Amino acid sequence: MPVKVAEEWLNACSGCEISILNTGEALLDLLPHLDFVHIPVLIDHKYFGQTGDKTVMEIPEAVVGIVSGGVRNEEHKHVAEEMRQKVKILIALGSCAAYGGIPAQANMWKNDEVFDKVFRHCASTEPSPNPEHPNVPKWTNSCQALDEVVKVDITIPGCPPHPDWIADAIGALLAGKTAWALPERSVCDTCPVIREKKSGGGPIKRAFTNIDFDPEQGLDKMRCINEQGFLCLGPVTLAGCAGKEGVPRCVQARTPCRGCFGPIRKGARPMVDMMGALTSVGLDPKTVVDRRAIMNRYIGGHGFLAPLPARPAR
Ligand code: SF4
Ligand code: SF4
Ligand code: SF4
Known part of the structure; x- marks a missing residue:
């Protein structure tokens, strides 16, 4: 039935x-x-x-x-x-x-x-x-x-x-199961780009500028978007957006991951982890414009986003 x-x-x-x-x-x-x-x-x-x-x-x-x-x-x-x-x-x-x-x-x-x-x-x-x-x-x-x-x-x-x-x-x-979940892997885990664990440093570039890639070459010849100095939320985002095919959809389109699949696991603190990921490749996370909104773009429930207390007048 x-x-x-x-x-x-x-x-x-x-x-x-x-x-x-x-x-x-x-x-x-x-x-x-x-x-x-x-x-x-x-x-x-x-x-x-x-x-x-x-x-x-x-x-x-x-x-x-x-x-x-x-x-x-x-x-x-x-x-x-x-x-x-x-x-x-x-x-x-x-x-x-x-x-x-x-x-x-x-x-x-x-x-x-x-x-x-x-x-x-x-x-x-x-x-x-x-x-x-x-x-x-x-x-x-x-x-x-x-x-x-x-x-x-x-x-x-x-x-x-x-x-x-x-x-x-x-x-x-x-099939009679009562539970189902995606495996706890990050978008980076499924991304084939070249990673050297370092960037050129400097402030984070906004995604109004094109990332550097050769349209004739595959993703395995493209440098990691974070390492190019842009904000890519792949390190703190759950993998799976491309379905069983695997390669992250935004990166396939040569654009940064914006975090739409949410955190890799329950209880994760993506903003803290992302700031750590940027620092580890030599980028300054404080230069991300509007970073509270951007790093919590899809996950503002569960208290991740709330009004800030009013600042005392100077
Ligand atoms: S930061 Fe972005 S471009 Fe770099 S490996 Fe992760 S998903 Fe790929
Ligand atoms: S924003 Fe969503 S669709 Fe794009 S790479 Fe990240 S998880 Fe995949
Ligand atoms: S905005 Fe919300 S309702 Fe619309 S596709 Fe995304 S997750 Fe689904």
């Missing part, structure tokens, strides 16, 4: 759902074994009955629950809790669900400051009051990863996660 699956998106952009569809031929093999009972991106299903006549949120029961996006408002929290109650195994899909993702950059400011910036001090919009209406869900205090709100059983990171790992994780569940 097919395994029932419920899918939800919270503070998400739908890229994770596109990745599910991009699973391609592997998805065709899996589909006969899956019964999607709830997936708002594809199937219209109202939380409170098709005519809005119910007073209690209704998400059907399922064996596997997949949730993309972090928790940014009270509605996301409600849906996350409802999903947790209705499914046996809950998967956090993508780096927004796993770590807060890009939207958690807003955790560097208090909510009032974000609203003020967006609704009153944004060059592209007319100043207006905050949107307040009973039907507009209230923001939570910060943008949280899913596991800060409910228990998560499996995490498939990435922005977006690679379709290979979606198929792999679902295949493992269909």
Whole structure:
């Protein structure tokens, strides 16, 4: 009998759902074994009955629950809790669900400051009051990863996660396993570039300048991007973005890793480790522009990004 699956998106952009569809031929093999009972991106299903006549949120029961996006408002929290109650195994899909993702950059400011910036001090919009209406869900205090709100059983990171790992994780569940995780390797571990463990020193260059490479040559003839003096987050980022193929996607495109797969292991301190990695090749980590935001770009949940205490006036 097919395994029932419920899918939800919270503070998400739908890229994770596109990745599910991009699973391609592997998805065709899996589909006969899956019964999607709830997936708002594809199937219209109202939380409170098709005519809005119910007073209690209704998400059907399922064996596997997949949730993309972090928790940014009270509605996301409600849906996350409802999903947790209705499914046996809950998967956090993508780096927004796993770590807060890009939207958690807003955790560097208090909510009032974000609203003020967006609704009153944004060059592209007319100043207006905050949107307040009973039907507009209230923001939570910060943008949280899913596991800060409910228990998560499996995490498939990435922005977006690679379709290979979606198929792999679902295949493992269909085979009767209850756990799945990517191996704890760094992006550097899968990167074929030349490394000499030293750079030319000096301030970190911004990625507005092209890195040095010969388009006629393979990556094994290109010098490590960090060692060329740019910030590449490969040393502190979990490998897997290229799926089973292996070679990191941004480096394939001759651009630095920005850290979208998140930390290599739970409890890691990527910013501290990255500053150490830069120092070890002779670069000054203090010259990274906006380094708190840049080194925590996808992982601002779990308290990695929070408003700084106000500095005393001079
Ligand atoms: S992880 Fe990336 S692709 Fe997925 S919802 Fe977040 S921003 Fe979109
Ligand atoms: S720092 Fe970047 S370019 Fe250098 S080995 Fe690691 S992933 Fe590759
Ligand atoms: S190289 Fe880094 S930023 Fe680029 S896709 Fe891979 S993990 Fe994400």
